Amino acid sequence: MASVKEVPQLRKRRVDLHMHSNCSDGVYSPKDLVRKAKDSGLVAIALTDHDEVRGVTEAVEAGKAHGVEVVPGIEISCLGDGLDVHMLGLFIEPEHPGLREYVRWYHDERLARGRKIVERLRELGYPLDFDELAARVGEAALGRPHIAEALVQEGYVASVQEAFDRLLGDGKPAFVPKRKLTPAEAISLIHAAGGLAVLAHPGDGLTVEQVEQAVRLGIDGLEVVHPRHSEEVAERIRQIARKHGLLETGGSDFHGRGDEQLLGTLNVFWESFEELRLAHLRTRRSTLEVAT
Numbered sequence: 001m002a003s004v005k006e007v008p009q010l011r012k013r014r015v016d017l018h019m020h021s022n023c024s025d026g027v028y029s030p031k032d033l034v035r036k037a038k039d040s041g042l043v044a045i046a047l048t049d050h051d052e053v054r055g056v057t058e059a060v061e062a063g064k065a066h067g068v069e070v071v072p073g074i075e076i077s078c079l080g081d082g083l084d085v086h087m088l089g090l091f092i093e094p095e096h097p098g099l100r101e102y103v104r105w106y107h108d109e110r111l112a113r114g115r116k117i118v119e120r121l122r123e124l125g126y127p128l129d130f131d132e133l134a135a136r137v138g139e140a141a142l143g144r145p146h147i148a149e150a151l152v153q154e155g156y157v158a159s160v161q162e163a164f165d166r167l168l169g170d171g172k173p174a175f176v177p178k179r180k181l182t183p184a185e186a187i188s189l190i191h192a193a194g195g196l197a198v199l200a201h202p203g204d205g206l207t208v209e210q211v212e213q214a215v216r217l218g219i220d221g222l223e224v225v226h227p228r229h230s231e232e233v234a235e236r237i238r239q240i241a242r243k244h245g246l247l248e249t250g251g252s253d254f255h256g257r258g259d260e261q262l263l264g265t266l267n268v269f270w271e272s273f274e275e276l277r278l279a280h281l282r283t284r285r286s287t288l289e290v291a292t
C-alpha cells in the first residue's frame, strides 16, 4: 500500500512563483487566483503584485482552504544603479512597517504623478477632471492606461494607443516619469521584511554584465523560467545563477488576460519551492544568531 501512496509524489509537482491579482493589474481576486492555481494542478504559488501586498493575507487564507502553499510576495519596480528592473520579494512579511510604508509611498507617488500628467494635458489643451479620474480608479494603482482611457472617453483621441503615441508614451509631451526605488534599496527593503530578493525576468533586455551588477548588489536569486524567456535565454540565466550560487525560480507572470493557457504548464517544480523555503529559513536563523 505504501508504494501506491508514493506514486503521486513521484509525479512532477508544479509551482508558479510569479503571479498577479486584481490588487495590482491582474484580473482575478487573490482567492480566485488561488482557486485557479489549484484547478490547474499547481501545488505552490507566489502572489507577487506590483508594488502592493494588500492581497497577500487573502491569498494565504485561500491557500490553506484549498491545500496550495502560498508564498507572500511583491514585485518592486526599480530604477538606478544602471538598471531598470523588477525585483521580486518572496517570503516577505506583509505587515513589515517598512514594506507598508513603501506601498503607501508608491501609491501616493502614483497619484501625485497622475495629477502632474493631468496638469500637463490641460496645458496642452486636453482638460480632464482629476478627481473624477482618481475616484474611478479607487484603490487600484493609478497609471497611464487609466488616463489614456479618460482621453478616449472625452473624445480627444480615438484609442488608448493613440493617447500613448501622441501624449502619454515615454518622452511624449504629457509624459512624467515615476520615481522608483533603486535596486539596492529594493533589495534592502525585501531583506528587512524577511524576504528573498529575486531579479525578475532578467531576459527582458538585460546584458550579462547588468545581471552580474544585480548579483553584486546582493540579490538572492534569478528568475530563470519566464514566458518571455526562450529555452536558450533561460539556460544562460541558469548558468549565471549556478556560477554565483544563487537560487533559481520561475513563474508565469500570470495576469489573467489572455495568458490562461500558461497556468500549470511551466517547468518549475516543487523542489524550487522547497529550496527557496529552506533558504528563507536559513536567513531567518542567521538573523537570530546575529541578534543573540
Ligand code: AMP
Pocket (backbone or CB within 6 Å): 142, 143, 144, 145, 161, 164, 165, 169, 170, 178
Ligand atoms: P505606468 O505604470 O503608469 O507608467 O503605465 C505603464 C503601462 O502603460 C504599461 O504597463 C503599459 O500597459 C502601458 N504603456 C506604456 N507605454 C505604452 C505605449 N507606448 N503604448 C501602449 N501602452 C503603453
Ligand code: ZN
Pocket (backbone or CB within 6 Å): 020, 024, 025, 026, 050, 255
Ligand atoms: Zn503587471
Ligand code: FE
Pocket (backbone or CB within 6 Å): 075, 086, 200, 201
Ligand atoms: Fe515584471
Ligand code: FE
Pocket (backbone or CB within 6 Å): 018, 020, 075, 253
Ligand atoms: Fe510581474
